[in-house]
Amino acid sequence: MSSKALSKVIIVESPSKAKNLSQYLKGYVVLASGGHVRDLPAKQGSVDPENFSFTWQVIDKAQKALEAIKKAAKDTEVLVLATDLDREGEAIAWHILQCLQESGTLKSSVTVQRVVFNAVTKETVLEALKHPREIDQSLVQAYLARLGLDYLVGFTLSPILWRKLPGSRSAGRVQSVALRIVVEREEEILKFKSQEYWTIRGLFEISDLKKNVQAQLVVFQGNKLDKFAITGQDQALEWKAFLETLQFHISKIEQKPVQRQPAPPFITATLQQEASYRLGFSPAQTMQIAQKLYEGIDIHGEIKGLITYMRTDSLYLVPEFVTQARAYIQNRFGDQYLVPKARSYKTQKHSQEAHEAIRPTDLSLSLEDLQRILEPNQWRLYKLIWDRTLASQMANALYQQTSLTFLGSDDQTVLRASGSVLKFDGFLVLYEEVQDDDQEKEENSALPAGLEEGQKALLQEVTPHQHFTQPPGRFSEASLVKKLEELGIGRPGTWARILQVLQERGYVRKEKKRLIPEELGFVVTAFLKKFFAQYVDQNFTSHMEQELDQISEGQLEWTQVLQEFWGSFKQAVDSAKDLRIAEVLEAIEEEILSVYVPDRTCPKCSEGVLGLRLGKAGPFVGCNSYPECNYISGLQTLGGEDSVLGVHPESGNTVELKNGPFGPYVACDGKRVSIAALEPGSEVTLPKALWLLGLPWNLGQGPEGEVVLGIGRFGPYVQYKGKFYSVKKKGQDLVDFSLQEALDLIQQSQEKQAKGGGRRFSKSGTKTSDSDTEASKKPTAKKVVRKTAVRKTAVTTKSKKTTKKTS
Structure with missing residues (x-):
């Protein structure tokens, strides 16, 4: 190859990006580094804490790419370093230049340029090449500071963990803080005490309209009600009886327009969250797919x-894209969908370099073509980004919100109903945010037209509803990323990897898309909080991230930050070096066992006291009367034996949680009911057990008969018009399964049947195809007795598996 052909060399990170650029950079040789070419050796001494010098080594898999770069650089006149535009990209460019200079490959006459672009398109790349700059040393120093901090924490603290807590894997500057957040959420859940409360709803018929409206009691005999105004069934029934003696009329109607604004375009955190909620992608999967779409x-x-x-x-x-987006919206949806003035969104305080939001690069590309060309998951993520970005520049959605007040004849009792009607869909025609499972869903039903103040309202039915306060939900990967983002811990390029590491180290496991800390995760967190409290503190870690941002902006000296950190951190390490394992266990035992074992009395000998122990398989508890008593148990299996949940309020007999050959069940008064209707892994409380023992429950009246929820040999089912429909609500309790959900399930099953598919329980309790069910014989199953008592609904208490519940 002639020197003329090598007059210009451009280096990018990935081979796919190199292939892309090669199409239109005809005067360049485009090579890929494959990512980082150097790293710190994974051993002690790679960072010298005395002067913060770094020892580098070329990464094995980068050897071939680096040699190709060196060979090309020998004959080049211009070397363009076009790696990614964040700190890591700046660091890769710096490493490549360092390798070329140290090897003597690069001639002094060579012009070295740093070029960045946030979209791999011909127009963007060619424009970027017109504006080269030098390597940003502030960004490189921020990278060195982060790498040095992570190395010093990991390679200094991890050996302490290995020696003091056998079975531990590693500790990390950000990883350990994320683990603490997950562990402390689990502790909240385990310690949560559910509180009972009741609400009362009334069903009104508007006399003049013959229309029904459901309203909730908000004022009783002149007293405004708070959440815990009604604390028990007796009080609820007493108030119900009083309400039934009153006459009501509509005393007030309030209407007001409400506007709803679109969400801003995606950043890394929100993309990972929405892709998880909508598409079921993990953060790592989202980033892998997005990388391909970008390159x-x-x-x-x-x-x-x-x-x-x-x-x-x-x-x-960028203004150019906003102009293109506004033209697209106007042409496709019409002037009314175009917001009068282009929207701009304020970037958060933690934002780093002047990047752009995640958006499509070209709106002129045919969506129909892209759907055919892209792989299914690529298309789903691209369309999500496309919709969200366009919606961010569209008009607000408009609602008409109505509030209706029913006043009793005592002039002191009020029930209120509210509803809203969508008047103009605006951006909703394209995109609507999905709520996290932990967020309360808003009821958004419309009220009938023709309502007037003064109209009489006949109270047809009064229904008390029992509730229990709910503990906070476990983190999903998406909600943990959201939490880390809110706290300013980690950065867009690190969140997905943090989640992977926690699971790879055995500190956290994922069940039903929720993160559950393992026993080892609890113990490691307790140790770090006890002996390294400052370094797993959220505020401290967030402050460190802010200092790294300041370094990248040239406002702080990076070695000064490392010096200040290392001085106090080394003291903490030195003070923990001489601790014996027994001293460590004694120091963290109270925090661990207060969560798992509130009652320390040995369940086997009734005389010994349970204490924390460590073994090759991890932490466990054992009786201190050993060897006289050899009782041991894993922390999360302490509740695996039969346990008493409480006393049945009617019979006075004990309600027990037991384990049978087909799984756990609750038992009382000779009745046994599987817990299959509860969320897998959730705690079985007394209210939940009473709800199970009360099955089957009458959910209400359907169009042609009663709808009943029950549980049989194949799991939960809905019975309607003599037919049985299997209920499959993965990862959820059925205690709040509503009449409307049941009717939707029945309709879906019937539609599936009409198409010749689907399976349902036959009347005899066996699984058949829908067509077989139609021809099945008379039912032989026992008759379902209608329940007239108030239906009790219990909270979903998310905790350890029911077979491992702490007694």
């Missing part, structure tokens, strides 16, 4: 980058 996809023989850079915390959209 380029073959579109009719030309490789095109379809989205902008996906590691960003900026909400900024």
